[in-house]
Amino acid sequence: SRAGGKARGADGDSTDCCLDANHTIGLMRQSLVLDGGLQIDGYSTWGGSVVRDDDGVYHMFASRWPRLLGAHAWVSSSEIVHCTSRSAHGPYQLAGVALPRRGREFWDGMSTHNPNVVRDPSTGMFVLFYIGITYDFAAPSSAEFVNRSQYEVAWNSKRAGVATAQSPFGPWSRAVQPILTPRPGRWDAAITSNPSAVIAADGSTLLLYKSIGAPYPERTYKKMSFRIGAAVAKSVHGPFRRLLDDGPALRWRGNALAAEDPYIWRCGAQFHLLFKTMGAIPSLKLRSGQLVYTTSPDVRNWSAPQLAFPKELTLWTGKSMTVDRLERPQLLFADDRAPHIFSHAFFGAVLHGEFRNVVQGQAAHVCVD
Structure with a gap:
């Protein structure tokens, strides 16, 4: 197997997203870079996704929103920003706003969030998959966003979309409509969210x-769980069709898993997936809220999920730190070392909107040839 090299993000058929795992899958090892990643004064940040350009510059796309608006204002006030670094682990510096608010008449006009950046090997274009939100109430501007009914209205409008550019600096061409919409009466009737592409x-x-299976408020009183689906298209612009018409794609032993935050990549003929559990899997000793790893030859039949990250992370100094939880993992295969894993860490300050992007480098046992 090979590591690093040409793969920048998730280049579909490239075997350069492979690592020598000695034919075993074990716990990922990581070193936490607390002075890396992304922090922007006055803003909460979320969901960093990184691609390397042909000059060796690293470009992170992440969501930000004013910290004074509170933790829940991502749904009303997020925008996707572009940041750069000469080092994969950062720190990343703000270069500009990639997908700003553009008006409530657009499907993504009031909030853009959860980017996943990929280089299209067929065109060389930079591709941003993301979620867009719109709503008809006044956007919060000077106080914490706490209106629950407005939150639910905005949340229900979440749709997956795509934007493309010849350069990571833009300009970005945004799709007129979402690339994937909910299906009434199906398991994915409410939203299409948290995209990850190969x-x-x-x-x-x-x-x-x-x-x-249902938007707010129905999803609350029916106590529904998130699931992960899959769709395919001949190009990044679609049209996309569901890979499975009868249910979610992420299943184990015939049961759809409660999950979110998928990150998928391909190594040869095998697909690899990191995701966050949204329910326990007692037979595998997995709890809700953990980042786990699984593989599949066809995105239909998955291996037994295994814990990918413990909550106690090792710093580059050799010391350790325990985080409350890690979310929205995304990988960067950029050299001959193990991939850089970008995740979102909660250090106990989430109620105050203190989100941080952190970087865990040196992951091992990711891909089996």
Whole structure:
């Protein structure tokens, strides 16, 4: 197997996303870079996704929103920003706003969030998959966003979309409509969210997404769980069709898993997936809220999920730190070392909107040839 090299993000058919795992899958090892990642004064940040350009510059796309608006204002006030660094682990510096608010008449006009950046090997274009939100109430501007009914209205409008550019600096061309919409009466009737894509050499695209069986308020009193689906298209622009018409794609032993935050990549003929559990899997000793790892040859049949990250992380100094939880993992395969894993860490300050992007480097046992 090989590591690093040409793969930048998730180049579909490339075997350069492979690591020598000695034919075993074990716990990922990581070193936490507390002075890396992304922090922007006055803003909460979320969901860093990184791609390397042809000059060796690293470009992170992440969501931000004013910290004074509180933790829940991502749904009303998030925008996707572009940041750069000469080092994969950062720190990343703000270069500009990639997808700003553009008006409530657009499907993504009031909030853009959860980016996943990929280089299209068939065109060389930079591709941003993301979620867009719109709503008809006044956007919060000077106080914490606490209106629950408004939150639910905005949340219900979440849709997956795509934007493309010849350069990570833009300009970005945004799709007129979402690339994937909910299906009334199905398991994914509420939203299409948290996209993660693999683009093959011919431009064909596999898209994983999160959804749930009903929007607010129904999803609350029915106690529904998030699931992960898959869709495919001949290009990043679609049209996308569901890989499975009868249910979610992420299953184990015939049961759809309660999950969110998928990150998928391909190594040869095998697909690899990191995701966050949204329910326990007692037979595997997995709890809700953990980042786990699984593989599949066809995005239909998955291996037994295994814990990918413990909550106690090792710093580059050799000391350790325990985080409350890790979310929205995304990988960067950029050199001959193990991949850089970008995740979101909660250090106990989430109620005050103190989100941090952190970087865990040196993951091992990721891919089996």
